[in-house]
Amino acid sequence: MVEETISLQYKIDGGDFKKAGYASSQIKKRLQKLNIHPKVIKKIVIALYEAEINVVAYAYDAVIRIEIGNETVKVKIKDNGPGIQDINQAMEKGYSTASSKIREMGFGAGMGLSNMKKNSDKFDIKSKINEGTEINIINYRINIKNENN
Ligand SMILES: Nc1ncnc2c1ncn2[C@@H]1O[C@H](COP(=O)(O)OP(=O)(O)OP(=O)(O)O)[C@@H](O)[C@H]1O
Numbered sequence: 001m002v003e004e005t006i007s008l009q010y011k012i013d014g015g016d017f018k019k020a021g022y023a024s025s026q027i028k029k030r031l032q033k034l035n036i037h038p039k040v041i042k043k044i045v046i047a048l049y050e051a052e053i054n055v056v057a058y059a060y061d062a063v064i065r066i067e068i069g070n071e072t073v074k075v076k077i078k079d080n081g082p083g084i085q086d087i088n089q090a091m092e093k094g095y096s097t098a099s100s101k102i103r104e105m106g107f108g109a110g111m112g113l114s115n116m117k118k119n120s121d122k123f124d125i126k127s128k129i130n131e132g133t134e135i136n137i138i139n140y141r142i143n144i145k146n147e148n149n
């Protein structure tokens with residue numbers, strides 16, 4: 001079978017919490033129109049939402065790229081931002097540098113990155129100080145009519 005890939009791209013601006021969650025809800029609608037199982041969509045959207053909030057909270061802007069293939073859904077979130085000094089520390093549950101303003105909005109539990117990893121079949125994060133952070137997520141595709149694959 002010929003591999004057909006659908007590519008989607010979205011831009012996120014940092015700082016604007018009113019728009020946070022917009023890209024992930026748009027992506028959710030696009031994924032729901034395809035033959036992808038809801039439990040796979042849920043994982044992808046949870047991880048995307050956490051990534052989007054992190055961009056709004058900590059970075060300047062970002063691009064989300066999604067590649068939907070026959071076997072996998074690949075998601076890349078690449079931001080321009082301060083980067084993460086110690087990725088292992090940032091990945092720890094409960095570690096957060098969120099400001100009081102961010103905490104007042106209900107974020108800053110230090111659970112976002114670990115939640116992203118938990119909802120990914122493959123999760124990779126790399127970061128450069130004063131440049132930005134790139135996260136790559138792969139989830140294996142399960143189609144609605146074929147729950148056993
Ligand atoms: N894109 C990013 N750019 C720079 N720093 C980041 C980025 N994403 C996460 N971080 C850093 O890693 C820490 C942990 O992130 P994580 O998403 O796990 O928790 P949080 O955002 O602090 O809280 P929560 O996600 O539970 O609301 C953040 O507090 C921040 O210091």
Ligand SMILES: [Mg+2]
Binds near residue numbers: 054113
């Ligand atoms: Mg977070």
